[in-house]
Amino acid sequence: MKKRIAILGSTGSIGQSTIDVIRQHPDRFEVTALAAGSNVDDMVRQVKEFHPSLVSMSSKEAAEEVKLRVHGPIRVVYGEEGLGEVAAHPDADYLVSALVGSQGLQPTLTAIREKKTVGLANKETLVMGGAIVMEEARKHGVSILPIDSEHSAIFQSLHGENPSQVRRLVLTASGGAFRDWPREKMEKATREEALQHPNWTMGAKVTVDSASLMNKGLEVIEARWLFDLSYDKIDVLIHPESIVHSLVEFVDGAVLAELGMPDMKVPIQYALSYPDRLPLQTERLSLEKVGTLQFREPDLKRFPCLKMAYEAGRLGGTAPTVLNAANEVAVAHFLEGGLPFLTIEEIIGEVLSQHTPLHEPGLEDLFDADRWAREVAQQCLEKTF
Numbered sequence: 001m002k003k004r005i006a007i008l009g010s011t012g013s014i015g016q017s018t019i020d021v022i023r024q025h026p027d028r029f030e031v032t033a034l035a036a037g038s039n040v041d042d043m044v045r046q047v048k049e050f051h052p053s054l055v056s057m058s059s060k061e062a063a064e065e066v067k068l069r070v071h072g073p074i075r076v077v078y079g080e081e082g083l084g085e086v087a088a089h090p091d092a093d094y095l096v097s098a099l100v101g102s103q104g105l106q107p108t109l110t111a112i113r114e115k116k117t118v119g120l121a122n123k124e125t126l127v128m129g130g131a132i133v134m135e136e137a138r139k140h141g142v143s144i145l146p147i148d149s150e151h152s153a154i155f156q157s158l159h160g161e162n163p164s165q166v167r168r169l170v171l172t173a174s175g176g177a178f179r180d181w182p183r184e185k186m187e188k189a190t191r192e193e194a195l196q197h198p199n200w201t202m203g204a205k206v207t208v209d210s211a212s213l214m215n216k217g218l219e220v221i222e223a224r225w226l227f228d229l230s231y232d233k234i235d236v237l238i239h240p241e242s243i244v245h246s247l248v249e250f251v252d253g254a255v256l257a258e259l260g261m262p263d264m265k266v267p268i269q270y271a272l273s274y275p276d277r278l279p280l281q282t283e284r285l286s287l288e289k290v291g292t293l294q295f296r297e298p299d300l301k302r303f304p305c306l307k308m309a310y311e312a313g314r315l316g317g318t319a320p321t322v323l324n325a326a327n328e329v330a331v332a333h334f335l336e337g338g339l340p341f342l343t344i345e346e347i348i349g350e351v352l353s354q355h356t357p358l359h360e361p362g363l364e365d366l367f368d369a370d371r372w373a374r375e376v377a378q379q380c381l382e383k384t385f
């Protein structure tokens with residue numbers, strides 16, 4: 001039987017790669033619902049190719065435009081409610097969660113409560129609400145399969161292993177666009193420079209997060225929840241080639257890793273086909289061509305965002321939610337232009353310093369903390385400029 005898939009963020013970088021994987025396996029996968037923001041042209045193309053029965057766009061105007069341009073039995077909805085409908089669609093048994101940012105949390109929880117298997121790209125879901133999301137998944141007997149490349153590598157390395165025999169995880173980081181830049185040069189970094197990721201082509205927000213190493217910080221928190229390990233057992237190594245996608249060290253000293261060319265179709269397909277592996281058209285790894293693989297410790301002085309993420313993770317409660325919200329506000333301003341790159345870390349540090357974390361927060365507490373952090377981040381921006 002075909003797996004019936006709903007995709008949140010189908011027009012984005014992960015969404016389009018998911019569509020590419022599905023296109024390669026029409027006998028295994030079927031698209032039944034799609035959600036995106038404002039990219040009407042790509043959505044119309046996807047609808048004409050895959051004929052989902054439900055589509056959601058971020059605004060009423062975008063939804064009306066899609067409706068005008070497609071034919072056949074399709075319902076077109078919009079907004080937060082629309083995202084919820086796609087996540088809960090009765091014709092889907094699998095949700096690919098690939099929106100960018102905190103807006104991914106609520107619809108991902110909706111899918112879990114409707115007992116859909118979740119392929120998770122939206123790391124902000126676990127950064128904001130890891131404890132609640134994992135508990136809901138356990139309660140409803142739902143699997144959350146990682147799409148993020150590092151977490152997929154760890155998941156693959158853990159296959160058939162006893163999780164209690166893990167000594168530590170090592171997340172690899174490319175180092176981002178400013179890997180070898182001194183702080184004085186980073187101070188003047190432009191938007192275009194931050195968007196030059198050395199190895200991966202991704203959406204703008206995650207690319208800027210890679211440049212500040214906040215992406216790795218968010219991934220450390222994501223790993224803490226996905227693999228139920230303490231922060232003392234999650235390390236980060238800079239690996240400029242992005243060939244070793246992450247590693248697991250076991251108690252006996254054995255280290256297992258997953259390697260490959262940087263192509264998100266590989267972890268996406270594994271999350272869709274798990275526990276099977278399917279053929280995939282992708283560039284093959286040739287270690288003799290790569291030649292040398294380098295590894296080194298991250299420099300937390302040049303990249304304090306990674307340090308702040310560990311600290312917020314260890315504080316727990318609402319602290320990671322606040323870290324995430326402050327980062328989203330600051331990165332959005334950097335991308336709009338006008339905010340110096342290094343001010344991103346200043347804003348996050350300032351917002352965190354004003355926050356007293358609430359322990360064991362409920363979902364509404366998380367949304368309150370998210371709102372509060374955005375307001376304080378905005379005030380910091382207004383004070384600075």
Ligand SMILES: NC(=O)C1=CN([C@@H]2O[C@H](COP(=O)(O)OP(=O)(O)OC[C@H]3O[C@@H](n4cnc5c(N)ncnc54)[C@H](OP(=O)(O)O)[C@@H]3O)[C@@H](O)[C@H]2O)C=CC1
Pocket residue numbers: 008009010011012013014015035036037038039040057058098099100101103121122123124147148149200201202203204205206264
């Ligand atoms: N890209 C990658 O290789 C990787 C990404 N990730 C994670 O996956 C997630 C997605 O990243 P990525 O694909 O790069 O991001 P993109 O920016 O490329 O895509 C984001 C998607 O979300 C949609 N969207 C944005 N705002 C709204 C809204 N208000 N309502 C509905 N849809 C909305 C966009 O729609 P539209 O374009 O139509 O406006 C788009 O489809 C992030 O959490 C990222 O950290 C993890 C590992 C790798």
Ligand SMILES: CC(=O)[C@@H](O)[C@H](O)COP(=O)(O)O
Pocket residue numbers: 148149150172173174175176200206209210211215216264
């Ligand atoms: C492809 C992927 O998973 C991204 O999240 C990636 O991790 C970004 O690269 P770095 O954060 O290692 O620069």
Ligand SMILES: [Mn+2]
Pocket residue numbers: 148149150219
């Ligand atoms: Mn990643």
